Amino acid sequence: xxxxxxxxxxxxxxxxxxxxxxxxxxxxxxxxxxxxxxxxxxxxxxxxxxxxxxxxxxxxxxxxxxxxxxxxxxxxxxxxxxxxxxxxxxxxxxxxxxxxxxxxxxxxxxxxxxxxxxxxxxxxxxxxxxx
Amino acid sequence: xxxxxxxxxxxxxxxxxxxxxxxxxxxxxxxxxxxxxxxxxxxxxxxxxxxxxxxxxxxxxxxxxxxxxxxxxxxxxxxxxxxxxxxxxxxxxxxxxxxxxxxxxxxxxxxxxxxxxxxxxxxxxxxxxxxxxxxxxxxxxxxxxxxxxxxxxxxxxxxxxxxxxxxxxxxxxxxxxxxxxxxxxxxxxxxxxxxxxxxxxxxxxxxxxxxxxxxxxxxxxxxxxxxxxxxxxxxxxxxxxxxxxxxxxxxxxxxxxxxxxxxxxxxxxxxxxxxxxxxxxxxxxxxxxxxxxxxxxxxxxxxxxxxxxxxxxxxxxxxxxxxxxxxxxxxxxxxxxxxxxxxxxxxxxxxxxxxxxxxxxxxxxxxxxxxxxxxxxxxxxxxxxxxxxxxxxxx
Ligand code: FES
Numbered sequence: 001x002x003x004x005x006x007x008x009x010x011x012x013x014x015x016x017x018x019x020x021x022x023x024x025x026x027x028x029x030x031x032x033x034x035x036x037x038x039x040x041x042x043x044x045x046x047x048x049x050x051x052x053x054x055x056x057x058x059x060x061x062x063x064x065x066x067x068x069x070x071x072x073x074x075x076x077x078x079x080x081x082x083x084x085x086x087x088x089x090x091x092x093x094x095x096x097x098x099x100x101x102x103x104x105x106x107x108x109x110x111x112x113x114x115x116x117x118x119x120x121x122x123x124x125x126x127x128x129x130x131x
Numbered sequence: 132x133x134x135x136x137x138x139x140x141x142x143x144x145x146x147x148x149x150x151x152x153x154x155x156x157x158x159x160x161x162x163x164x165x166x167x168x169x170x171x172x173x174x175x176x177x178x179x180x181x182x183x184x185x186x187x188x189x190x191x192x193x194x195x196x197x198x199x200x201x202x203x204x205x206x207x208x209x210x211x212x213x214x215x216x217x218x219x220x221x222x223x224x225x226x227x228x229x230x231x232x233x234x235x236x237x238x239x240x241x242x243x244x245x246x247x248x249x250x251x252x253x254x255x256x257x258x259x260x261x262x263x264x265x266x267x268x269x270x271x272x273x274x275x276x277x278x279x280x281x282x283x284x285x286x287x288x289x290x291x292x293x294x295x296x297x298x299x300x301x302x303x304x305x306x307x308x309x310x311x312x313x314x315x316x317x318x319x320x321x322x323x324x325x326x327x328x329x330x331x332x333x334x335x336x337x338x339x340x341x342x343x344x345x346x347x348x349x350x351x352x353x354x355x356x357x358x359x360x361x362x363x364x365x366x367x368x369x370x371x372x373x374x375x376x377x378x379x380x381x382x383x384x385x386x387x388x389x390x391x392x393x394x395x396x397x398x399x400x401x402x403x404x405x406x407x408x409x410x411x412x413x414x415x416x417x418x419x420x421x422x423x424x425x426x427x428x429x430x431x432x433x434x435x436x437x438x439x440x441x442x443x444x445x446x447x448x449x450x451x452x453x454x455x456x457x458x459x460x461x462x463x464x465x466x467x468x469x470x471x472x473x474x475x476x477x478x479x480x481x482x483x484x485x486x487x488x489x490x491x492x493x494x495x496x497x498x499x500x501x502x503x504x505x506x507x508x509x510x511x512x513x514x515x516x517x518x519x520x521x522x523x524x525x526x
Contacts, residue, residue: 037456037478057511058434058515060437060438
């Protein structure tokens with residue numbers, strides 16, 4: 001078993017915000033090229049803030065803890081703030097990750113960012129339609 | 132909490148009788164077997180007695196048994212040493228695609244040293260087809276090495292047939308019997324092999340000790356230079372307590388082999404049947420019948436092995452997995468991939484290996500504890516929700 005911090009174990013055993021959102025404002029899916037794992041983030045946006053976040057993860061204990069932590073860190077934040085969440089800041093919040101598990105934290109931040117980008121591009125498309 | 136150890140392929144525990152046999156050699160009997168006095172003689176006699184016990188286990192002559200520091204060393208020694216000793220004859224080596232890394236990577240090192248390597252494929256059960264070995268043979272083939280059984284999927288290989296092919300072509304044949312020696316009957320004459328590796332911690336002996344048997348007349352190049360221990364083939368002061376333990380473990384294994392097989396097989400068969408029956412989308416990996424007695428391996432769809440291991444560990448159950456996430460290199464098990472299992476499915480690899488301490492209650496416990504864990508992880512899995520949506524929408 002990799003040596004995981006208490007924080008990682010807590011998020012692994014009690015992951016926050018697991019699930020899916022019906023009719024989400026944005027979806028972000030990220031695959032892990034290293035080991036073939038996958039994370040999907042669903043977001044609801046209101047007044048430029050992340051009103052709700054849900055995720056699903058296929059991966060190791062670290063990947064599950066990372067996605068849970070990302071969802072917690074981003075909840076209620078403005079989109080700009082959420083875009084500033086990095087793999088490093090996620091790993092720090094989790095009291096560190098074993099070295100060979102660091103790539104799992106990329107997965108989480110990227111999946112969230114993709115969901116936000118998805119939302120923004122939909123917004124843009126809608127704006128263009130209105131014009 | 133109930134504690135259930137189902138990882139005997141990683142290592143078996145040490146039997147109390149084995150520990151007892153070792154203890155004097157961790158205490159008052161400390162001589163160096165090479166020394167020419169009473170202290171040395173006592174140690175040397177103990178090493179020789181152990182050599183005899185190991186030889187009896189595999190139906191060999193004692194002087195053909197070389198003690199090593201592990202199964203990994205035995206495989207390195209065999210593959211590199213047997214190939215190097217014959218390099219003037221040819222530089223082609225054949226191994227199976229599912230060899231343990233200690234054999235496979237040794238063969239790949241030979242490649243770097245100018246040898247050519249053929250890796251023979253396996254079928255979906257992890258079984259080598261002897262015809263594929265036959266076809267891989269070239270004029271310059273000097274060594275064939277195929278494992279007796281695979282520790283990850285439990286499949287027992289047709290070693291006799293492969294050995295016959297090697298013999299017909301006058302090629303040295305080594306088998307890695309680390310998963311089988313001390314577990315199922317292994318007789319070097321009956322198998323018809325030229326060299327065979329085994330390891331102590333696979334049959335209730337100590338860790339850090341193994342043996343390589345090499346038929347008399349077959350040349351092998353030593354890996355370790357130094358003194359003339361082990362007939363000059365493996366230098367270095369002998370690990371006397373471990374060797375004594377290996378010998379004792381070999382003796383006990385020989386004496387109680389059929390009883391052990393009778394104990395482990397029903398446990399294995401129950402798990403092979405009951406896990407797939409209690410959880411949907413679980414497949415058995417490896418050969419359905421032709422497998423090691425205590426060996427039950429599976430792939431659980433839509434989830435990943437490490438997270439399964441962690442939850443099982445919290446319930447007191449120890450198992451292992453060939454998933455990419457559980458490996459240090461973050462690569463899916465080469466064995467499962469060689470069997471044609473997808474990377475995605477290999478992520479759900481689960482390996483349960485029974486030992487002498489296990490009982491029917493352990494199977495009951497596993498079958499009770501695992502389904503809710505799998506369910507919990509599947510509820511988190513994007514692959515599972517995709518599958519559910521597709522099967523709902525599709526039909
Ligand atoms: S998701 Fe594979 S190691 Fe973390």
